Amino acid sequence: MEASKNFIKDCLKEWKENTNRGWFTWLITTKKSDKAIGNISLKLAGRKANFAYILSRKKWGKGYMSEALAAIIEVAQKIPDVKVIWGSCDAKNKASAHVMKKAGLKSVNNKIFILKKRDNRT
Numbered sequence: 001m002e003a004s005k006n007f008i009k010d011c012l013k014e015w016k017e018n019t020n021r022g023w024f025t026w027l028i029t030t031k032k033s034d035k036a037i038g039n040i041s042l043k044l045a046g047r048k049a050n051f052a053y054i055l056s057r058k059k060w061g062k063g064y065m066s067e068a069l070a071a072i073i074e075v076a077q078k079i080p081d082v083k084v085i086w087g088s089c090d091a092k093n094k095a096s097a098h099v100m101k102k103a104g105l106k107s108v109n110n111k112i113f114i115l116k117k118r119d120n121r122t
């Protein structure tokens with residue numbers, strides 16, 4: 001519980017300070033409740049945007065992370081400097097890999113998944 005509280009405190013600090021050096025985190029809730037069921041984060045580093053996520057095991061298999069990842073990719077796509085969006089997962093986590101593939105990312109080595117932004121100038 002204490003660790004979760006500290007994590008949320010750090011997340012809020014990052015949003016407030018807007019340093020662009022850390023992870024920007026959104027809590028995931030359902031439409032029915034404000035209770036957090038997971039989170040998804042985006043880290044901006046020049047041309048690259050790295051995402052990470054986690055979801056309460058009880059909520060797996062209901063499409064929540066597919067929806068959250070699509071939303072985060074939409075955010076990253078709108079940031080002009082970002083050219084590559086990427087995430088990683090344990091090779092054994094087939095569901096996570098599937099979520100990334102469904103979002104349009106391509107597997108580099110079964111662990112790293114990337115999406116290269118289309119360049120409008122070409």
Ligand SMILES: CC(C)(COP(=O)(O)OP(=O)(O)OC[C@H]1O[C@@H](n2cnc3c(N)ncnc32)[C@H](O)[C@@H]1OP(=O)(O)O)[C@@H](O)C(=O)NCCC(=O)NCCS
Pocket residue numbers: 051052053054055056059060061062063064065066067087088089090093094095096097098099102
């Ligand atoms: C990845 C994770 C978030 C799943 O989220 P979720 O909300 O259950 O995912 P969704 O319900 O949106 O989609 C899961 C998809 O994987 C599929 N799937 C589930 N188990 C699977 C398996 N063993 N093999 C292949 N596909 C599988 C589902 O059928 C579904 O696909 P579909 O929508 O085409 O039917 C959850 O596994 C998790 O929290 N993992 C730990 C954190 C993690 O992996 N982080 C990595 C990124 S940093």
